Amino acid sequence: MITEADVRAALGTHTVPELLRRNAEEHGDLPALTGTDGNTLTWGELRERVLSVASGLHALGLRHGERLLIGMSSRPEHWIADLAAVELGAIPCTTYATLSPEQIRQVALHSAATVVVLEGPAELERWAPALAAMPGLKGVVVVEDVGDSGHTRFADLVAATGDAPPPANAAQDDPVTMIYTSGTTGDPKGVVLSHLNVLYQCALQELVQPTPANPRTVAYLPLAHIAERVLGIYLPIYTAGHVTICADSTKLLPTLVAVRPQAFFGVPRVWEKFAAGLQQMLTALDSDALRRARELAAEAYRIRATGDEPDAELAAELERADQEVLRPLRERIGLAEAVRLGSGAAPIPAEVLEFFGSLGMTVMEVWGLSETTGSATSTFRDDYRAGTVGRPMPGMEIKLADDGEILVRGPLVFLGYLQPDGQVKPAVDADGWLATGDIGAHDDNGLLRIIDRKKEMIITSHGKNIAPSAVESLLRAHPLIGYAVVVGDRRPYLTALIMLDEEAAPAWAKARGIAGVELKELAADPQVLAELAEGVERANAALSRPEQVKAYRVLDHAWSPASGELTPSLKLRRRVIEQRYAEVIEELYRGGSGA
Known part of the structure; x- marks a missing residue:
């Protein structure tokens, strides 16, 4: 059983800038980030650009502890701007592209950001009222060419040759990012996460279900979302992996087929769409071999759900059927080589999980919040039940209040909410427990089941x-x-x-x-x-x-x-x-x- 001590030992004293430096020195020629244009930055090239942009942001006036807002789609410049702010000890925050001008204004004023990085003309137009209202704004950086706008061009930051900014010398308890919750029931709040929060999540993911060295992944969710922020930025830095950006969700399937990622996280809607498409395909491919292969995989899925392993005879027959029948099906959605599959952010129907189980795919369901750095609980490959979200991640504790509200405690709990005066106010009680707002219950095996949001x-x-x-x-x-x-x-x-x-x-x-x-x-x-x-x-x-x-x-x-x-x-x-x-x-x- 993996413990908190194991995770902390694997993590050591690493911070995000220190890991980025390590990757440049030890894996400098390996691919790090591929954009939608197919161009790839190595880890050495990525860090070089991050340091150049950090120098330019410092020249604009961005300082330790200040906030930087990013209004940009998923593209390499997004990663670079974010990590450059972290190099300075500033706190980057990506805003959702779907925010209205009034919502942008609220976030801009609440964050008291001093520098804003925007993509192009459309973003400049939407952000104009907010930019005019920001009293502490020191500079605006624009990625695309917008003519003589009076703002700083991102390309000029990349090409800057000025003095390097002073190193931030970050500690693990320092802020590394801020996320504005998407606000399903109320106004968004600024969730401030530390280096320890995000890197602890990365270390435990790799201990629980290791991926091959320098794993391939696809980033397709908004970087304002906690899942993509961990899986698309921090985990690849931790593993020196290779991220391919998919900025258009309609191109996710061909991107997966081309990249063949070794880990993949899908929100339930993505898994449901994959299931619907595969079900139509299976109808056309129906055969005795396919039906038998799915029966074997479904039986193994049910056996593993009880904590046991299939006997030797079943395992051998399933191995043959998997190689001949099921693996080619998984190739069609690009996930044949994925050793870690996850779902979260909302409930996923048990029938969908069982469907993928019949294709030899064990999708682990996780539960958590932005405030818990993503997953606070998870099902595991040897301990799962469809319809539950499993047990606490190593180092995390769970208890239920009298009304069933889930309380959590542990190293994944965030630093606190950003206040209008720039302070970060913890949201835990005197004993370190965070009230999540979710109602839950434990099944007969002690696995957590999410009932619903308390307010819903x-x-x-x-x-x-x-x-x-x-x-x-x-x-x-x-x-x-x-x-x-x-x-x-x-x-x-x-x-x-x-x-x-x-x-x-x-x-x-x-x-x-x-x-x-x-x-x-x-x-x-x-x-x-x-x-x-x-x-x-x-x-x-x-x-x-x-x-x-x-x-x-x-x-x-x-x-x-x-x-x-x-x-x-x-x-x-x-x-x-x-x-x-x-x-x-x-x-x-x-x-x-x-x-």
């Missing part, structure tokens, strides 16, 4: 407490359903808003000869509605009577972070949805399901 629990007019995410997960198990939002607080029964899957629904319709494949047409098609009705009925069959959905509406359009119903990490913004669809919801309670 539904209490019906009959006094029944219902976790909406559990109901929504069962609904989303149907391949045609992309998202579902369950409503029912202070109501006599539950209703739901259902969004069709933008990829699976048109493909399903086309395979059945349905003429229209636009969501607006499919949402009214009798065959689609009949299939959805069966899906809702199956979900209801697995639920108690108070949890069952009595009426629902199939929406004829999609949700996205840009339209506001989803956070940038593809979680539901319930408050926004319930406000926007208030009239539709009232119709459902007047008896019109629209289905």
Whole structure:
């Protein structure tokens, strides 16, 4: 069993700048970062550019402890600007691209940032009101050519040959980054993380499930998200790995196939899309060999879930079937060489995990917050149950309050929230416990199960407490359903808003000869509605009577972070949805399901 002492021993006294220096000296010719244009920086080249930009930022006036805001898509300059700020002991913070000008202004003023790095003309336009309102702003850096804007060009920082800034001499307890939570229920807060927080997470990941030396990974989530910040920046620095940037989520699959990463983390929506695509493929490839291979893999998955290992006969037959049948399938999504697979940020349906189990893929489900540097708990390859988020990570402690709220303590708990005066205020109690806002319970084996967010629990007019995410997960198990939002607080029964899957629904319709494949047409098609009705009925069959959905509406359009119903990490913004669809919801309670 891995302990906190093991993790700390592996981590030593490393900080992010020290590891970057180590990589340049010991792995200088190895690839570090590949952009969307295919150009690759080695570790030596990456550190050289980081130091040049750090010198330029220092000349602009960025100093130790000050904040630097980044408004940029995923591109090498993003990594370089971030790490350059860390070299100075400043605190970099990436903002979500979906923020409105007013939200940008709020973050800009709250952070009291002194330097802002922006991508190009579009960002300059959106940020203009905020930049004008920032009293302590010392400089703005722009990556793309915007003419004579009066701002500093990023290329000039890279080419700078001025004096090197004084070394920050960072300590592990110093801040390394700040993340503004995406705010599903309230205003975002500035979560300040330390070098110890992020590198402890990296060290334990490698101890729990080691990857090969200098592993290949793909960065596709926003760098404002805690998962990508750890997996796309700090973990590759810790392992001297090679990151390939995928800035366009529609190109994730071909990027994975080209890179063949050795570790991959997917938010549930990504895994659900992969599952839907593979299921269609499996229908076309159906054969006795495929069915037998999946049966063997599913049986091994169930056996390992109990803590045992398949016997020699099953293991040998599965090994042959895996090489001949299942591995080629995993190659089709680029994950045949991935030794560490994870899911988190939102609940993932157990059926999706079991589906991948039948393909020889054990996806570990994690749970945590930005405030816990990502995963605070995880299932493990020899200790998992679909539908749970496992046990505490090495060094972390979990306990449940009287109302079921999960409390956590340990080295992954953040330094605190940034205050308007620039101070960082811890959010733990006198004993070091952080109240997470999530309600949980332990199963018979001691594995943690997330029930829902404390603020999102539904209490019906009959006094029944219902976790909406559990109901929504069962609904989303149907391949045609992309998202579902369950409503029912202070109501006599539950209703739901259902969004069709933008990829699976048109493909399903086309395979059945349905003429229209636009969501607006499919949402009214009798065959689609009949299939959805069966899906809702199956979900209801697995639920108690108070949890069952009595009426629902199939929406004829999609949700996205840009339209506001989803956070940038593809979680539901319930408050926004319930406000926007208030009239539709009232119709459902007047008896019109629209289905």
